[in-house]
Amino acid sequence: MEYCSPVFHNLHAFWSSPVKKKLLLLSIMFVVWVYMLYSCVGYCSTMPGLVMVDTPRGKETAPATGRRSDLVSRLLAKPQPWEDVESDYEEPSIRTAASRDLLDADRDRVPDPSAMSSFSNGSGSKKLPQAIIIGVKKGGTRALLEFLRVHPDIRAVGAEPHFFDRNYENGLEWYRDLMPKTLEGQITMEKTPSYFVTREAPARISAMSRDTKLIVVVRDPVTRAISDYTQTLSKKPDIPSFESLTFKNRTTGLIDTSWSAIQIGIYAKHLDNWLQYFPMDQILFVSGERLISDPAGELGRVQDFLGLKRIITDKHFYFNQTKGFPCLKKAEGSSKPHCLGKTKGRTHPNIDPEVVQRLRDFYRPFNMKFYQMTGHNFGWD
Numbered sequence: 402m403e404y405c406s407p408v409f410h411n412l413h414a415f416w417s418s419p420v421k422k423k424l425l426l427l428s429i430m431f432v433v434w435v436y437m438l439y440s441c442v443g444y445c446s447t448m449p450g451l452v453m454v455d456t457p458r459g460k461e462t463a464p465a466t467g468r469r470s471d472l473v474s475r476l477l478a479k480p481q482p483w484e485d486v487e488s489d490y491e492e493p494s495i496r497t498a499a500s501r502d503l504l505d506a507d508r509d510r511v512p513d514p515s516a517m518s519s520f521s522n523g524s525g526s527k528k529l530p531q532a533i534i535i536g537v538k539k540g541g542t543r544a545l546l547e548f549l550r551v552h553p554d555i556r557a558v559g560a561e562p563h564f565f566d567r568n569y570e571n572g573l574e575w576y577r578d579l580m581p582k583t584l585e586g587q588i589t590m591e592k593t594p595s596y597f598v599t600r601e602a603p604a605r606i607s608a609m610s611r612d613t614k615l616i617v618v619v620r621d622p623v624t625r626a627i628s629d630y631t632q633t634l635s636k637k638p639d640i641p642s643f644e645s646l647t648f649k650n651r652t653t654g655l656i657d658t659s660w661s662a663i664q665i666g667i668y669a670k671h672l673d674n675w676l677q678y679f680p681m682d683q684i685l686f687v688s689g690e691r692l693i694s695d696p697a698g699e700l701g702r703v704q705d706f707l708g709l710k711r712i713i714t715d716k717h718f719y720f721n722q723t724k725g726f727p728c729l730k731k732a733e734g735s736s737k738p739h740c741l742g743k744t745k746g747r748t749h750p751n752i753d754p755e756v757v758q759r760l761r762d763f764y765r766p767f768n769m770k771f772y773q774m775t776g777h778n779f780g781w782d
């Protein structure tokens with residue numbers, strides 16, 4: 402103790418001087434600042450040849466050199482960022498200000514995928530989508546889009562544009578401007594699950610292009626309804642129980658088909674509307690269940706449908722035990738695996754088994770019709 406006491410004495414003297422205190426604080430701030438500057442420079446140096454350019458959506462990045470050949474651009478293309486944007490399907494927000502919806506959705510997303518699109522793909526031009534994931538809500542649409550983005554020939558807008566339902570009056574140029582730039586041969590895509598149940602959507606998409614390829618991720622309508630309810634419950638914890646919302650009258654057992662959670666699952670009815678405008682071979686149905694049990698298998702079908710080389714295979718996925726879902730192994734450049742965020746793969750509340758059975762009975766004839774129409778038994782019964 403005797404040995405230490407001069408040290409303590411000096412320290413005490415140091416701290417008791419306000420000037421020295423300030424000096425120490427300033428030195429710490431300086432070290433932190435230098436460290437942050439150093440980290441930033443390190444990050445930027447991993448993106449060689451990039452400059453900031455002004456775009457309608459704000460500052461985005463694009464290669465300084467600009468004119469790389471398509472092949473080189475594709476070879477250099479970095480894996481697109483993983484993202485997990487909660488569907489804003491329920492919000493009644495038809496906005497007139499261009500891009501406001503997307504900018505709002507972007508706030509939750511790190512990093513901004515459009516900016517990253519430009520990082521990896523500064524050349525090319527914005528095109529209207531040639532393929533759209535039109536539904537269904539809670540079917541697994543985010544997982545499908547994010548898996549597809551691994552493909553170098555697919556460029557997709559991250560947030561849901563809601564063009565053909567809420568933002569149609571903004572016009573096709575507004576819509577096109579939301580799209581990432583693509584090179585010759587690349588496919589532009591978007592996903593908005595509410596299109597599948599929007600009466601006007603088939604006519605509007607057909608008016609844009611009759612050749613648009615449509616993808617629908619379908620899931621057992623009962624599980625889908627519970628998933629839908631779970632999402633609403635997470636935002637509004639005071640809503641009535643699933644069981645009470647299911648019935649118009651619980652005693653008579655009459656199902657409330659006006660409740661959107663129930664209505665969306667009557668796939669045959671909605672599909673009928675699409676078939677007025679598109680032939681069946683222009684619509685691909687992806688099984689939401691198989692997208693979880695065999696993502697590579699479903700992605701194989703999707704790549705075939707889009708006329709793409711089967712690049713996304715088993716080796717891109719691993720099953721994350723904690724998440725309970727398949728996740729994407731980050732492509733080259735990072736060893737970190739990526740799963741969808743916590744709004745995907747929520748724990749569902751326990752629903753009275755009698756109500757579940759009643760719903761199964763309700764959906765059965767519609768499911769049978771749907772199997773017949775699509776020529777595919779999804780095995781929900």
Ligand SMILES: Nc1ncnc2c1ncn2[C@@H]1O[C@H](COP(=O)(O)OS(=O)(=O)O)[C@@H](OP(=O)(O)O)[C@H]1O
Nearest residue numbers: 488538539540541542543544628726727745746747
């Ligand atoms: N790989 C992977 N990881 C996490 N979640 C996955 C995955 N594949 C499919 N799913 C299922 O996707 C369901 C959400 O569907 P959507 O993305 O279509 O929802 S939304 O309409 O965009 O809100 C989500 O529903 P819930 O489980 O009810 O949360 C998942 O079951």
